[in-house]
Amino acid sequence: MLRRGGVGLALLLLIGLISIALSAQTLAYTRKPDAKNGKTIYEGGCIACHGADGKGADEKLTEFKRPDTWPDFTRCDQTTPEPDSAWKAVVVNGGPYLGFSTIMPRFRDLLSNDQIDDVVAYLRTFCSSSHWPHGELNLPRAIVTEKAFPEKEVVWSTSVNASGAPGFETHVIHEQSFGSKGQLEVDVPWQFQNQDHSWDNHIGDITLGWKQVLYSNLQRGSILALQGGILPPTGSTKLGGAGTTTFEPFAAFDQLFRSNTWVQFQMGADLPHDTKKSPQSLFWYTALGQTIAEDHRLGRQWSPMVEFLAARDLEDGAKTDWDVMPEMQVTASRRQHIRVNVGVRTPITDTAGRSPQVYFYVLWDWAEGHFWNGW
Ligand code: HEC
Known part of the structure; x- marks a missing residue:
């Protein structure tokens, strides 16, 4: 009885899952982030440290020593495994929020939620390959x-x-x-x-x-x-x-x-x-x-x-x-x-x-x- 009940239950769940999978919705943001606006924000607030190319500004001009985990946004192998939420967490709350360097400032008082989504969308454009x-x-x-x-x-x-x-x-x-x-x-x-x-x-x-x-x-x-x-x-x-x-x-x-x-x-x-x-x-x-x-x-x-x-x-x-x-x-x-x-x-x-x-x-x-x- 228990056996048959178990199989029945599992089968029912599987059928349920498959029907959800077939009706897979498109992942949607409430608002599609605007990478062009993100570029403007990047040029205003991020370029001094992260550089126009996303690899990092000239080290002679920045005053800090780069940590080992310094991001090169053009390196698809390093950036694509990161979900947007991990980057957003650092931009909103600063480096220490995810145990990174205090040199990375927090922007939650300077930028709105939408602006942060936009700048993260712009960061994504530095990796130019779509294979990842x-x-x-x-x-x-x-x-x-x-x-x-x-x-x-x-x-x-x-x-x-x-x-x-x-x-x-x-x-x-x-x-x-x-x-x-x-x-x-x-x-x-x-x-x-x-x-x-x-x-x-x-x-x-x-x-x-x-x-x-x-x-x-x-x-x-x-x-x-x-x-x-x-x-x-x-x-x-x-x-x-x-x-x-x-x-x-x-x-x-x-x-x-x-x-x-x-x-x-x-x-x-x-x-x-x-x-x-x-x-x-x-x-x-x-x-x-x-x-x-x-x-x-x-x-x-x-x-x-x-x-x-x-x-x-x-x-x-x-x-x-x-x-x-x-x-x-x-x-x-x-x-x-x-x-x-x-x-x-x-x-x-x-x-x-x-x-x-x-x-x-x-x-x-x-x-x-x-x-x-x-x-
Ligand atoms: C004062 C210099 C400075 C400014 C300005 C700055 N950053 Fe950073 N940022 C850093 C440093 C340093 C790190 C590396 C922290 C670490 O790895 O410990 C970093 C890390 C990051 C990361 C984390 C990447 C990862 O590996 O997870 C993101 C995302 C980021 N910055 C985005 C931005 C954005 C967007 C702006 C502008 C709105 C910005 N930063 C402005 C210095 C800066």
């Missing part, structure tokens, strides 16, 4: 569902069995974007499990993956990426390692709606080379969430979300395992480059031998500065 996916589409990372946006981050993620055999699994994940659309991923799992009253610990199957963005559109709020992964059999088969090299292709599609509601889909397969050692399987993950930012959308971000996780072996008579995981991600540092997330994953079908698990991660967006800076 925009930082607005860099949605909060769910615990399991992988997203489409290419990242520069390190994630330390641990899960703990809440019942049954005691056990931990920790993943250290390194993601590094290359160019405008590529990203390398290395995921090293470490397992620590109590089996028959003795603790076993072993490295798991390591993932090496390459992700490529195929499509991104800020107006539509959509981004699509494909990833190809290979998992050499580095893990212990006793602790769930495949015992054979596994190929893992997947597609990730993320949709952002007005009002900062979003949904992320990831669909893929695990294809072991030797299917006698480990069966082929399919997975279908969905994360649905909402980001709420304090302080007129410029401050700390809270992202409550729920993941629906389905996996099925490609064998006759195999059942689909469904799990749900409510979770909460929050930005921990003032710069918002350190985020934490906590969730509880509960099996809703085929529950025998599958324990609920508590998950926790710490994420460091290292392109935004050292771990200890910006608090």
